[in-house]
Amino acid sequence: MASLYSPDSTEDMDQEMAKISAADNLTADALRQTRSRAAPSKYHDAYPGRQLHKISGVRLPDKPPTTLWDISLFDGKVTGIETHDPEVCRECTPPGVLDGLNRLLAPSLCHAHVHLDKCFLLQDPKFSDLQIENGDFQEAMELTGKAKSRFEEDDLLRRGRQLVEESIRHGVTAMRAFVEVDGGVYFKCLDAGLKLQEEFKDQCEIQICAFAQLALFSGDDKGEEIRRLMAEAARRNGVDVVGSTPYVEQDQSRMKENIRWISALALTCGKHLDLHLDYFLDESKQPLVWSVLDIVRDQSWNEMTDKLITLGHCTRLTRFRDEDWRRLRHDIGSLPVSFVGLPTSDLFMMRTAEKVRGTLPVVEMIEKHGINAALAVNNVGNAFTPHGNCDPLSIASLGVGLYQAGTKRAAEVLYQTVSSRAKEAIGCQSNSLSLAIGEPADFILFDRMETGWRCRKSIVEVVYDAGSVRITVRNGRVTAA
Ligand SMILES: [Zn+2]
Numbered sequence: 171m172a173s174l175y176s177p178d179s180t181e182d183m184d185q186e187m188a189k190i191s192a193a194d195n196l197t198a199d200a201l202r203q204t205r206s207r208a209a210p211s212k213y214h215d216a217y218p219g220r221q222l223h224k225i226s227g228v229r230l231p232d233k234p235p236t237t238l239w240d241i242s243l244f245d246g247k248v249t250g251i252e253t254h255d256p257e258v259c260r261e262c263t264p265p266g267v268l269d270g271l272n273r274l275l276a277p278s279l280c281h282a283h284v285h286l287d288k289c290f291l292l293q294d295p296k297f298s299d300l301q302i303e304n305g306d307f308q309e310a311m312e313l314t315g316k317a318k319s320r321f322e323e324d325d326l327l328r329r330g331r332q333l334v335e336e337s338i339r340h341g342v343t344a345m346r347a348f349v350e351v352d353g354g355v356y357f358k359c360l361d362a363g364l365k366l367q368e369e370f371k372d373q374c375e376i377q378i379c380a381f382a383q384l385a386l387f388s389g390d391d392k393g394e395e396i397r398r399l400m401a402e403a404a405r406r407n408g409v410d411v412v413g414s415t416p417y418v419e420q421d422q423s424r425m426k427e428n429i430r431w432i433s434a435l436a437l438t439c440g441k442h443l444d445l446h447l448d449y450f451l452d453e454s455k456q457p458l459v460w461s462v463l464d465i466v467r468d469q470s471w472n473e474m475t476d477k478l479i480t481l482g483h484c485t486r487l488t489r490f491r492d493e494d495w496r497r498l499r500h501d502i503g504s505l506p507v508s509f510v511g512l513p514t515s516d517l518f519m520m521r522t523a524e525k526v527r528g529t530l531p532v533v534e535m536i537e538k539h540g541i542n543a544a545l546a547v548n549n550v551g552n553a554f555t556p557h558g559n560c561d562p563l564s565i566a567s568l569g570v571g572l573y574q575a576g577t578k579r580a581a582e583v584l585y586q587t588v589s590s591r592a593k594e595a596i597g598c599q600s601n602s603l604s605l606a607i608g609e610p611a612d613f614i615l616f617d618r619m620e621t622g623w624r625c626r627k628s629i630v631e632v633v634y635d636a637g638s639v640r641i642t643v644r645n646g647r648v649t650a651a
Pocket residue numbers: 283285446482548549
């Protein structure tokens with residue numbers, strides 16, 4: 171069994187920082203910035219992300235927390251997992267080796283659903299006049315509509331860049347980012363999203379979803395303009411996904427028309443499909459999920475494409491009984507459908523007249539009904555979700571109370587919903603809690619060891635209370651420390 175080394179003084183922390191610095195070749199300047207936790211002036215200069223070929227002396231989620239391991243990496247993949255040799259001199263860590271200093275190493279995180287273009291509207295000085303007065307869905311649509319009419323490349327890049335950088339610092343290596351396309355913003359949000367996708371391509375996989383938040387078949391021109399713009403957006407390089415919000419249409423028949431049109435667009439252009447669906451709780455209103463499954467099956471989805479279908483929100487499904495869930499599992503059949511629960515937004519926006527709330531029962535869907543599901547932050551800092559931050563683990567942590575899921579097993583499922591299951595839901599390469607050979611070298615290292623016995627040694631501890639100190643590794647390179 172490996173002996174554990176627990177630095178608990180400032181001197182030890184300095185040594186630790188020095189090793190990380192040596193391994194990752196941080197500049198002295200960047201090191202000072204890391205220590206003070208101030209945002210680096212130029213992100214890419216601060217974290218050049220030299221290729222690692224080994225991360226040594228780490229705890230692993232699937233191994234006893236008293237044991238330490240070395241992970242070998244090559245070409246962005248795990249190539250070996252060996253017992254850590256405690257006799258190896260920690261003072262002379264060679265270049266390309268990151269001394270893990272007994273931290274827990276786990277698969278990196280993923281935003282399965284995040285709105286890149288409307289983040290931080292409540293904080294950005296440009297939109298400071300647009301604050302919440304009522305806190306309901308109607309107001310959120312109105313405030314966001316007003317903000318959108320002022321969107322420019324400048325603020326879209328400023329706010330979007332902030333979201334991506336903060337996400338990477340929280341351990342995110344992949345995300346599905348929604349950017350809206352319509353007759354108000356045209357391609358401004360999309361263009362900014364594509365610029366950020368390129369800017370961060372070495373640090374984070376940013377999947378861009380061209381998204382119709384407004385109706386595709388209702389309104390003055392019956393959606394003609396937005397459909398033309400969406401069709402054009404779907405053909406742009408770098409657009410990976412198309413999506414819409416059928417619930418904003420005037421009536422049921424237009425909602426179905428919306429689903430039929432956007433899924434046909436996804437098929438024609440070879441994109442993933444993402445629908446924000448059934449965003450209500452009223453039991454007397456029928457959910458559209460059944461129509462979605464009928465429509466994509468009629469379109470021969472499985473025969474036509476290997477792309478995925480993701481359904482977000484779906485709060486109406488919280489009214490399902492066991493027989494409805496069984497029918498859902500049956501109707502999905504072999505279709506590549508996943509659900510994404512967005513509890514912070516749902517809890518804030520959704521309530522019945524009796525003030526009952528509802529959000530997808532993600533753990534139960536996975537464990538009891540065998541349905542693919544993930545959790546995500548959805549919005550950060552806007553009238554749809556004013557609270558919360560860019561940390562997917564904060565949602566997993568909320569899930570402990572929300573789903574009364576406190577066991578080790580449930581905590582591991584919750585971790586997966588913002589990690590491997592989130593990546594699978596959006597079609598990114600994913601890695602498991604066992605971090606097997608051949609899986610992508612996309613990791614988080616938690617904590618610093620000066621916390622002593624309080625340091626997080628297992629996934630369950632991380633889900634209870636993730637802490638804020640993390641190192642992010644993507645493709646075998648440090649992207650944030
Ligand atoms: Zn959303």
